[in-house]
Amino acid sequence: MDLTTSVSIISFTLLYYDYFLTLGEEVNLFWxxxxxxxxxxxxxxxxxxxxxxxxxxxxxxxxxxxVAVCLSLQTYHQYYALILQVFIGVLLLLRTYALYERNFKVLVLLVVVGLALLIFGIALLVWGRNEIQLQETVVVSNELGCQLWLNQQNASCLALVWGGMLLFDFLVFSLTLYKALTLQRDGRVTLLSVLMRDGTVYFGVMAISIIANILTFMHLPHELDDLSVGHRAFAPLLGQPETRGMATTFTNSISSIMISRLMFNLRDPGLSRILPSLRSPALPHAAVATLDSLQEEAIV
Incomplete structure (x- = not known):
């Protein structure tokens, strides 16, 4: 079994294990x-x-x-990853839009940046599609599954697509951080801790996952061959045709798990005990009303 397949099995296991682990929360908090x-x-x-x-x-x-079926499955995988990240991006957009009390300028900023990155990503996928070189799998050396071999040009395109996703996540995190610092001046420290905890953990985990995935697409300079044994140990994982994009499935699984956990946390009944304590003469009525509606819609 090759390394890419092993990483994918771990990814699928995490995804489905977390689903059944949190199914009870989904029933209680959403159904x-x-x-x-x-x-x-x-x-x-x-x-x-x-x-x-x-x-x-x-x-x-x-x-x-x-091989034709294998090619179709690999094409599906690329567009599936893009569509899944779009759905997750929409949830993050709604969360941030609500955090800014439905500020139209914030909505326009997120929509414009999101659409620009989406169009950019689709264009790269379509443009680089003809560059894919597919190796038909043969049952030898205990290798399973169809292997997608990417040349450096196509790998660079996919790395840029994931870079765009990381950029959008960074924008959302920056807006969340700015708003959280603003809320802190209003004395809403408890709610601030919820926002910052979820936002920081989500961005941190996703940034590490996406950067790791981007690195697998990158070409390893020949100069690294002269570096230490520790550096050479990672050489087979970077820029090799058989390992390019091997972390894509893992990144998709982690992003799905993280966004689900974030939504569950925002519907935590414990947040209901936080909101009443926020009502004070010093807070605008509109701000309190917005917080109430945000919790009800799970888009704090």
Missing amino acids: SYRSLTWVTIMFYVTRYFSILGSIPVMFGHFWLGH
């Missing part, structure tokens, strides 16, 4: 609500698109049949 909002709809779409959409990806890692 019990009779009314549907855009946020709850996007939560269901994102969560189950990730769970069900991963099945063809998982199937592809063990496909031993015709």
